[in-house]
Amino acid sequence: MTTxxxxxSVELDLANDGVPAKGAQGETLTAERLDEINSFERPNAxxxxxxxxxxxxxxxxxxxxxRSVTVVQVPK
Structure with a gap:
């Protein structure tokens, strides 16, 4: 998902539609600047x-x- x-920030509700899950988790990439990148000099930017x-x-x-990209997984 992207903003x-x-x-x-964005508040988002997704319907579960009967999938047996207690929640979801994943990772988000975001930074202070939209054009920020990881590099050898700043590998954790x-x-x-x-x-x-x-x-x-x-x-x-x-x-x-x-300014984020998010990937989530819904475990069964």
């Missing part, structure tokens, strides 16, 4: 950060930071 707004989405009312709730 289109470079300045604001854009570090992966753990993200968790609890299951509530049959929906997975995510808070995605601004």
């Amino acid at each position: 289109l707004d470079p300045d604001k 854009v570090p992966p950060r753990l993200i968790r989405a609890p299951l509530k009312d049959e929906k997975l709730h995510f808070t995605l930071p601004a």
